[in-house]
Amino acid sequence: MRRHGWSGDIPADDDEAVARILSVTRHAIDERGTVTVSEVATTLGVTRQTIYRYFPTLEALLGASALSSVDGFLDRLAVHLGALTDPTEAVVEGIAYTFEQLADDKYLSLVFTPGKASAFTAGVTSDLAISFGRSILGRFGVDWAAAGFTGDKLDELIEFMLRTLQSLIVDPGRPPRSGAQLRGFLQDWVAPSVRAHAASCQD
Structure with a gap:
């Protein structure tokens, strides 16, 4: 130094x-x-x-500052999810809840919102984005290993969640989805892939 x-x-x-x-x-x-x-x-x-x-870079500085300040959101996420242990339900609710919190959490918005120095500046596969994704999954009461998500598969699940979240942020829909409608959309199109992978690992 x-x-x-x-x-x-x-x-x-x-x-x-x-x-x-x-x-x-x-x-x-x-x-x-x-x-x-x-x-x-x-x-x-x-x-x-x-x-x-x-x-x-400034992006690296702001991204690191944001990630060091999102503990409040992660704590709220853990409380919100409660005793949820099903991986499919956790992924759906994790995406929906994170998306809904963007408007009210300054640092969470800084991590994700396009046009700012966000975790998505370098893409959803950047170390910054994956690190945040791991922080989210770590707050779930889900046995990811038992559900078949370990190593590269867990990182791929994180990438899948971040890509879905990024898409919702860039274009939330016309009109924007929220609440039960958002969760229904994720249940129809995101949940099946998570459920199918978990089921294949039980065979």
């Missing part, structure tokens, strides 16, 4: 440097909904190059 700047208060290590950068970024997002690399650097008393050393 470079040993200069930081307004005279040098971080002990890279982990502390990253934590400070993310803290300043989140504070700016909380206040104004956005931030620039220059603003973060100025606040911390470092150069933009220092920020870029840890986060090579």
Whole structure:
């Protein structure tokens, strides 16, 4: 880690440097909904190059800040899903609930909404997007391994869910689906593929 700047208060290590950068970024997002690399650097008393050393792009910085701040959503998701253990129902409700929460959760919106520095900036198969998908599935009370989703198959399920969510965000329908209508749509077209894979692993 470079040993200069930081307004005279040098971080002990890279982990502390990253934590400070993310803290300043989140504070700016909380206040104004956005931030620039220059603003973060100025606040911390470092150069933009220092920020870029840890986060090579603004998208990476905002994406990491958002992912570090979505615990509230993940906790609500866990409560909402309750004791749901069926993988098909969990996938349908996980997609629907996440989509419905976008309008009310600033950081969740930052992760997903097109036109912002989102997890989808680099595509639904980016490390950032897959990491968020794993965080969602980890809150479900589902035995994914028993349902046949392990290793690459679990990552493919995450990709499938993210691609479906991305499609709903880009074009929510005319008129937009929500509530029971959204869940009915997902039950008709998403649920069968999840159910079929789970069933094939029981044979």
